[in-house]
Amino acid sequence: MKAQGSSADESMDNLITSTDPEHPANHICTLCRNFYALGWVTGTGGGVSIRDGPHIFIAPSGVQKELMQPANMFVMDYATRAYLRKPPILKPSACTPLFLAAFDRGAGSCIHTHSQWAVLVTLLVEKDAVSQGREVSDACFEIEQIEQIKGIPKGRGKDGMLGFFDRLTVPIIENTAHEEDLTQSLEAAMERYPETYAVLVRRHGLYVWGANVQKAKTQAESLDYIFRLAVEMRRLDLPWIQ
Numbered sequence: 275m276k277a278q279g280s281s282a283d284e285s286m287d288n289l290i291t292s293t294d295p296e297h298p299a300n301h302i303c304t305l306c307r308n309f310y311a312l313g314w315v316t317g318t319g320g321g322v323s324i325r326d327g328p329h330i331f332i333a334p335s336g337v338q339k340e341l342m343q344p345a346n347m348f349v350m351d352y353a354t355r356a357y358l359r360k361p362p363i364l365k366p367s368a369c370t371p372l373f374l375a376a377f378d379r380g381a382g383s384c385i386h387t388h389s390q391w392a393v394l395v396t397l398l399v400e401k402d403a404v405s406q407g408r409e410v411s412d413a414c415f416e417i418e419q420i421e422q423i424k425g426i427p428k429g430r431g432k433d434g435m436l437g438f439f440d441r442l443t444v445p446i447i448e449n450t451a452h453e454e455d456l457t458q459s460l461e462a463a464m465e466r467y468p469e470t471y472a473v474l475v476r477r478h479g480l481y482v483w484g485a486n487v488q489k490a491k492t493q494a495e496s497l498d499y500i501f502r503l504a505v506e507m508r509r510l511d512l513p514w515i516q
C-alpha cells in the first residue's frame with residue numbers, strides 16, 4: 275500500500291515517525307503483517323488499535339491491513355476524541371468505536387480478528403443452542419482443562435491468570451450489518467461479563483483487548499489456539515466441558 279499522509283497533515287507526521295519498532299505506528303503495521311499470515315486480517319477485515327498515553331493509533335478502513343505503512347495511521351486524542359492526524363483520502367477503521375469501548379475499560383490495545391477458528395466456534399455454539407432449544411443470543415463459548423487457558427487473565431480487576439481447572443467463558447454477541455453497530459452489544463457484553471477480556475461476534479470474529487499490546491496479542495494467540503483446538507475436539511466428538 276502506498277504511504278499517504280504527507281501534505282495536509284505534515285505538521286502531525288511527528289506523531290507517526292519513529293525508528294522504534296515498538297512505536298504504535300510501526301507496531302500496528304508489523305502486527306497486521308503477522309496477523310495476515312495467521313488468517314486473522316485477510317481481505318481487509320480485522321485490525322488492531324493501540325493506546326499510547328493520550329493518543330490512540332487507528333488503522334484506515336477497507337485497506338489491505340498487511341500492506342499498511344506508518345504514514346497511513348490515524349491518531350486520535352483520547353480525551354477529546356478529535357483526530358490529531360488524518361491521512362488524506364482514507365477513513366478511520368469502522369472498528370474505532372469498538373476499540374474505544376475497550377480503551378474506556380482500561381485497555382492499552384484491542385485486536386479484532388476474522389479468524390476462521392473464532393467464526394467456527396460461534397457456529398458450533400449456535401448449533402448447540404438451537405439443538406437444545408436455548409436462546410442463541412444468550413450463548414457463550416466455554417471450555418476447561420486445557421493448558422492454554424493459563425494464557426488468559428483471571429479477569430479485569432483481578433491479578434494472575436486462569437488456572438488449568440478454571441472454566442474459560444467467552445461471551446458471543448450477534449453480528450450486525452455494519453461494524454460500528456456492534457458497539458452497543460459489545461459494551462453490554464463487557465458489562466454483563468465484567469471479567470472478560472474478549473468477546474466473540476457470531477459468524478464474524480473476535481475482539482480481544484489487554485492492558486498493553488503484548489497482553490492483547492498473547493491473549494489473541496491463546497484464544498485462537500483454544501478455538502482451533504475446540505473445533506478439532508468437536509470433530510473428534512470430544513467434550514469442551516469435563
Ligand SMILES: CSC[C@@H](O)[C@@H](O)C(=O)COP(=O)(O)O
Binds near residue numbers: 318319336367
Ligand atoms: C471484509 S470487510 C470487514 C469489515 O466490514 C469489518 O468487519 C472489519 O473487521 C474491518 O473494518 P475496517 O473498517 O476495514 O477496519
Ligand SMILES: [Zn+2]
Binds near residue numbers: 320479
Ligand atoms: Zn470485522
